[in-house]
Each structure stands twice: as C-alpha cells, then as structure tokens.
Amino acid sequence: MKKINILLFVLFVSVSISGQNKGTKAADKLFKRFEYVQATQKYLALIHSGNSDGYIYKQLGDCYYFMNNSIESEKWYSKALKFSQVDNIYFYRYAQVLKSNKKYDEANEQMIRFSSNLPNDSRAIAFTKDPNYLSKLNSIDEAFEIKKIDINTKHSDFGGVLYKNALYFVSSRNEKATIYGWNNEPFLDIYQSNFKEDGTFAEPVLVKELNTKYHEGPVSISRDGNTVYFSTESLNDNLFENDKVNKLKFGQVYIYKATRVEGKWTNITSLSFNSKSYSTSNPSIDSEGKYLYFSSNMPGSIGGMDIWKVAINSDGTYGDPKNLGDKINTDGDEAFPYITDENILYFSSKGLTGFGGYDIFSSDLNINEPPVNVGKPVNSEKDDFAFSFNNERNLGFLSSNRDGSDDIFSAKPIYNGKISLSVKNAKDGIIIPNSKVLIQDKNKTFLDTKFLKENSELLYNVQPNTNYILEIYKDGFVTKSIEVSEIKRGTAMINVLLDPIEEVVVRDNESIILNPIYFEFNKSDITNKAINELDKLVYVMSQNDQINIFVKSHTDSRGSDAYNLNLSQKRAKSTVQYVISKGISNDRISGKGFGESEPKINCKKDCTADEYSLNRRSEFMIVKKL
Structure with missing residues (x-):
C-alpha cells in the first residue's frame, strides 16, 4: 500500500519493539529501514529454524500490516496476542485486520480488550458508545455509484483529482524508478491522463517537472489552474536525520508549491511551515484559494496524522496551521483531506467508526457538522481513501485496495x-x-x-x-x-x-389566502368540514371590519365547460350565503365561479381521486376594505 509510504513515514518507528535479540538483529535492521519484504523473509526463516517467540510473531504481524496483507497479519497477530507482554495498540490493530477480513464479531472482542485498557482513547469511547455500529453503517443510503477506471495497473494507482479535462494521480507504474524496499515496488510519481468525452482516459504521461527520484504524492490545483500543491520528500532539499547505525536517511514528507508558466510547472518551492520535526502531506486548496487543508503529525496533533488547515495570505505567505479539532481528528490517523466547492470536507480515517482500514468520511464545514461515514459502496472492509469531486463533470474519484492493490474508482453521485x-x-x-x-x-x-x-x-x-x-x-x-x-x-x-x-393581521396593500374549502363531486353543498373552516372565516371577519372577502369557486375537469362554470357559480353562491347567514353583511363578501379554468392541479383528464378533490374548491381572498 504505497500511499502509507509517503503519509506515515515517520510514525512507524515509534512502536515498541522490546524483545529483540541477537537472532533477530538482521531482520530488525531491515524492519527499521522499512524494508518489510526482506524483513518478513528473515523473520520467517527464524521461525522455520525453530527460533520463534511472541516478539517475532508481533514483528511479522506488523510487517504484513504495513504491507496491507490482512490475512497474514491476522495470522501472526493472533499468535503474538497469546503472549502477555503486548502493547495495547496491538489489540486495536488486530481488530482492524479482523474487520478487513470481515470478522466483525472477533474484531469486537479485541475492541473490548482495547477499550478496557484505554477507556479514554477516542476510538475506545466511540466503540463503547455504539458497539453495534455495523448495522448502522450498512443502513446508510448509497451516495455514489463507483466504477474502476481503465488506467489502473498491477501497481499502486491512487489520488485521482480531475481538473478541467486532466486527471492527475499518483502511481508506482514506472518500472525505471528506484525500487522501494517497503513492498518491492517502484517509487511513486505524478501522472496526468486526459479525460475523454466517452468517459474513458487517455494513456497517462509523467508530469516530469514535479517528479524526482523520491516519492511524490497526490496533487491539488487552484481554480485558475496556475498553482499546484503536492507532496514529496524532504530528501530533495537534503533535509534529513542520519541514522548511521541503520544506514538510513530519516526524512519527512513535505508539501511543495509550483506555478504554471507557458504550460509548464516551475518555481517549485517548499512551504514555509514544513519542518524537519514532522511531516505535511495530502494538500487540498479550497475553491477561493484562501485555505489549504493537509494532513500532518505536527505538534498539536491529537493522534498520529491529523487534518489541519492553513490560511493563504494575499501576499502568498501562510498563516499559522490550525488543527481541525477532535470533531474531525481522533487518536488514530486521519488523512487525505479534500475540500469541495461547497465547503464539504472529505477525508479518510482509521480512528472513526468504519468498516475496516481507512474509511472515507464527510463533514459540512459550513455548519460544523460532525463527520459522517459515506457508507458503501464508497467504503469497504479494506482501505478507502483520497476522495475528490469535480463539480463541472459532476464526478468524483476515490482510491481503494479492495481488489488487492491501490486502484482509482470513479464515483457518480446517486x-x-x-x-x-x-x-x-x-x-x-x-x-x-x-x-x-x-x-x-x-x-x-x-x-x-x-x-x-x-x-x-x-x-x-x-x-x-x-x-x-x-x-x-x-x-x-x-x-x-x-x-x-x-x-x-x-x-x-x-x-x-x-x-x-x-x-391573521391584515396589512396595507396585502392579500392573504386562507385555507380553501372543498366540495363533493358534482355538488355545491357546504360539507361539515367546510363549515368548520367557514366558521373560522366568520370569526376573522367579525373581529376585523376592515376586510372584505372575495370567493373564487372552482370545479374539477369532468363535465363540459358550460356545466362546470354553472356548478362553480352555485358553489360560490352557497359559500357566500353561508357566511352572510352567520351575520356578516352582504356588502363585505362576494363570489364568482371560474369553472375548471383555474385548476389547483393541472392534471386534465388523468387526475387521481385526490387530485380531482383538490380542484373542487372555494378559495378566499382577504382584501383591505375600500
């Protein structure tokens, strides 16, 4: 799962690895260097030689966890957790891989263990509050129809963002690139593919100006198309910590900015709030170009990676980054923010309640709405991330490893x-x-x-x-x-x-329409229900001698025009007479029949019974007395 390489590079070494020994030295060195493929081979060799313990099981579980192999990760975590000396985070990780393998009951058992040990963790609080979350997630209405697009490869492809007719995305398909020991795939590069009118995509091409020999991450492009933000590694600026023991240059992920000049990206610069002490990645600029959203583990983060935003000043400088707070961020990881034109924030989370792995959530920032799970089919038991949406095309994109590798899917709104x-x-x-x-x-x-x-x-x-x-x-x-x-x-x-x-208060030069009364078919008699309404009308008139009433009576569309005009006149007359019979002066109320000429519901001869009944009515216009 190549996306993690550029997202969480600095986080994985923080997990306790106590229990290592001389026998695991070579494998541990590879593990510390993030070369999980080779580290796995070393740990398995130790087990085959009869040298196995809880520490090796845990290390294998981690290797497969970071390589996104939930089947093997479950196998080794299950063995590791039989030993007593296990950090609490492993109950959570084990629960996540069980969910990825659709073993929700077993995952809940691990969440109970995790929650009992860390009751104040936001993930534990959410689970304790709603342990039967799965039925609610499955009941969410489908919001998008998804389809795998035709430019995916056997390698990692993710982070699709459509600008005009160009889809920008990240891929490890470049066989000439350096192989990364994390999962023995080439480093990530930025590609562009033109979106064709038939809904397919042209052959992708490298965006050469933005790519280096290191990883590059997803991009975000300003509305005018002249500015791009993207992630790459601080190693490009020779900024790193040197781990001489493990022969490792320990860098960070940085956000860079470039501008378009004569069709080429140039003036590539590192953003001012990047730091040797933390990573910044996954930029998303808002439609007005005033704020940049991104993910980071900078000081002030609640969990591992959090969603942040920073103001872009009119002179091109940046304000102080602000954490989006605990409504969005958890003790887990939140990443891949995308801000829509309507100020809806989409992002992926491993800390909020989901189906498994990363799930995509949305939050309406206009009303400070708590995040909601987007539901299936956008989300699955695997990692679902990097959601974006293009208003002009009314089309979104997301990435998922549900089929074994990171792929890009289109998302058409339902x-x-x-x-x-x-x-x-x-x-x-x-x-x-x-x-x-x-x-x-x-x-x-x-x-x-x-x-x-x-x-x-x-x-x-x-x-x-x-x-x-x-x-x-x-x-x-x-x-x-x-x-x-x-x-x-x-x-x-x-x-x-x-x-x-x-x-009702009658104001100067205003007319107010009162509730109409209705008639039975082919009749002009005042019904009991109509009497109740007319009595209220009489009350209003008795309390305010400054208003007159004009009655407009109508029929449904059955019958000839002449017959209906006559019937409506009878309805107007019976309505007026009832009001006069209650003591209202005859100079304050008048009426006229309009036949079928002004239907409430213009359904002609195909009306339902209810529609016909709504057309058989008398309406009251309250007008100021002259």
Whole structure:
C-alpha cells in the first residue's frame, strides 16, 4: 500500500519493539529501514529454524500490516496476542485486520480488550458508545455509484483529482524508478491522463517537472489552474536525520508549491511551515484559494496524522496551521483531506467508526457538522481513501485496495436528497398534528400529496435537478407556500410555522389566502368540514371590519365547460350565503365561479381521486376594505 509510504513515514518507528535479540538483529535492521519484504523473509526463516517467540510473531504481524496483507497479519497477530507482554495498540490493530477480513464479531472482542485498557482513547469511547455500529453503517443510503477506471495497473494507482479535462494521480507504474524496499515496488510519481468525452482516459504521461527520484504524492490545483500543491520528500532539499547505525536517511514528507508558466510547472518551492520535526502531506486548496487543508503529525496533533488547515495570505505567505479539532481528528490517523466547492470536507480515517482500514468520511464545514461515514459502496472492509469531486463533470474519484492493490474508482453521485419538514404553530412553536402537504415542482405541476402523522413531520425523497413548491394546509391555520431549491445530497431540514387563522393581521396593500374549502363531486353543498373552516372565516371577519372577502369557486375537469362554470357559480353562491347567514353583511363578501379554468392541479383528464378533490374548491381572498 504505497500511499502509507509517503503519509506515515515517520510514525512507524515509534512502536515498541522490546524483545529483540541477537537472532533477530538482521531482520530488525531491515524492519527499521522499512524494508518489510526482506524483513518478513528473515523473520520467517527464524521461525522455520525453530527460533520463534511472541516478539517475532508481533514483528511479522506488523510487517504484513504495513504491507496491507490482512490475512497474514491476522495470522501472526493472533499468535503474538497469546503472549502477555503486548502493547495495547496491538489489540486495536488486530481488530482492524479482523474487520478487513470481515470478522466483525472477533474484531469486537479485541475492541473490548482495547477499550478496557484505554477507556479514554477516542476510538475506545466511540466503540463503547455504539458497539453495534455495523448495522448502522450498512443502513446508510448509497451516495455514489463507483466504477474502476481503465488506467489502473498491477501497481499502486491512487489520488485521482480531475481538473478541467486532466486527471492527475499518483502511481508506482514506472518500472525505471528506484525500487522501494517497503513492498518491492517502484517509487511513486505524478501522472496526468486526459479525460475523454466517452468517459474513458487517455494513456497517462509523467508530469516530469514535479517528479524526482523520491516519492511524490497526490496533487491539488487552484481554480485558475496556475498553482499546484503536492507532496514529496524532504530528501530533495537534503533535509534529513542520519541514522548511521541503520544506514538510513530519516526524512519527512513535505508539501511543495509550483506555478504554471507557458504550460509548464516551475518555481517549485517548499512551504514555509514544513519542518524537519514532522511531516505535511495530502494538500487540498479550497475553491477561493484562501485555505489549504493537509494532513500532518505536527505538534498539536491529537493522534498520529491529523487534518489541519492553513490560511493563504494575499501576499502568498501562510498563516499559522490550525488543527481541525477532535470533531474531525481522533487518536488514530486521519488523512487525505479534500475540500469541495461547497465547503464539504472529505477525508479518510482509521480512528472513526468504519468498516475496516481507512474509511472515507464527510463533514459540512459550513455548519460544523460532525463527520459522517459515506457508507458503501464508497467504503469497504479494506482501505478507502483520497476522495475528490469535480463539480463541472459532476464526478468524483476515490482510491481503494479492495481488489488487492491501490486502484482509482470513479464515483457518480446517486441523488438521495431528502426534505425533512416539520410543521409548527407560529404562535407558540408547538407541533401541529395531521397537516397536509401538497408537493409541486417549480412550474406548479402536481407531484404528490402527503398527510403528515401525529408528529407532523415529513421525510420526502427528492429528484435531481428539481426545485419544489410545498403548500402546507391545516384547518384553522393560514395556508403557507414555500419554495425548496434543488437538493443534491443529504437532508434539507425545513421548519414551517403556520399562523392560526384568528391571529391573521391584515396589512396595507396585502392579500392573504386562507385555507380553501372543498366540495363533493358534482355538488355545491357546504360539507361539515367546510363549515368548520367557514366558521373560522366568520370569526376573522367579525373581529376585523376592515376586510372584505372575495370567493373564487372552482370545479374539477369532468363535465363540459358550460356545466362546470354553472356548478362553480352555485358553489360560490352557497359559500357566500353561508357566511352572510352567520351575520356578516352582504356588502363585505362576494363570489364568482371560474369553472375548471383555474385548476389547483393541472392534471386534465388523468387526475387521481385526490387530485380531482383538490380542484373542487372555494378559495378566499382577504382584501383591505375600500
């Protein structure tokens, strides 16, 4: 898993390796040099010669863990954990490889051991709080349709970022590059592939100006395309600590910046907050070019690698890096941040609750939303990371080793946006039960009618590229119409406050539409339900002699135009007469029938029973008295 080479290079030596002896000296030296392939061979040779113990088992578990071989790692960790002298972190690591192998029950057993020993660890707290997390993760709605793209190789390919028509990514496919002892693959280089209109990609080419003989990491490009940020090693600047014993140049990962001049990347410089004491990597610049997000283990980190951000000043200098805090970061590792145009942060975490390995999470930074697991199929039991999204193409990319090596997948959004509607009394904020919601598109084409339950909350699945108009009805309250803009993903929380009809305040030069009343098919009689509404209208008029009422009556589309016009006139007349019969002066209310000419729902002859009923109505216009 080559991504870790450039991400967590400095972290792995911090794990205790007490228990080494003369017999393991050669293997331990290779392990300290991160040459895990050869170290594994040495440790296995010791075991085959009869020289085995808990320390060697642990070292083998680590070698395979860092090489991302969860099957072998599980085998050796299981042996190591039978010995009493084991650091607590190994219960967590063992749990992670068990999850990667889909052994969730066994993984939970290890998490219980880990949590009992380190109850204040954020990972332990999260597990203790929700030990049955798996069912919740599996119930997450699918947000993206993923597909492996056609430029992957047998080597590591990851970190795809689409800018205009160019996909930038990182790969170890260069057979001429130096072989890295971590997993006997070539060093990582930055590549570019043009995105074609048929959805395929052209043959990738090296971005020569940015590559060196060392590792290069994923890139982030400014909106104008003139600035690129990328990760590489401090060894390029001859900055390292020299481990003479192990013959190792101990470097860091740095973020560098380059500018485009005449189509070439030039002016490559190391960022000012890089340091010999820690690593910085995985840059992501926001759409306005004001902040750079990155991962680092710099002082102030909560866990191993954390997500940070730094302000980019107008003069090109940088502010002080700021940790995104414990809502995002854990005692584990967080890496691969990507900030979208909408200020949604995607990142990968091994510390937050997931399916196994790295999982991809998102957080809406506009509202300081806690991170949420993106769910399957984006996430799997293996490592899932390096999510990015291109708004122009409406297409994302992620990387995963679910098929054995790091590969790049496209991620096409599945629109699962929702409207969550709550209806309350504007006077006291109390929920109004049993409201009715008429759902229309922006052209007022009828889509659906929902009758809300006792708690008066509606959850409605929306369609892509659609704006909605919601009309909320409740007897005794003024009908309210609200517009809802397109919802691409997530849930829009909408609170609707309805004014009680007796609380209506008539203002100058304003008209307010009261709740309509409805009629039975082919009848003009006032129903009992209509009487309740008309009585409220009478009350409003009796309390305010400065308003007049104009009644507009309608029919559904069945019957001839002449017949419907006559029927609607009868409905207007019966409505007016009822109000007058309650003591309201006849000079304050008048009415007119409009037949089928102004349908509430323009469904013509294909109406449902509910749609027909909504068209058979009298509506009330409250106007200021002349």
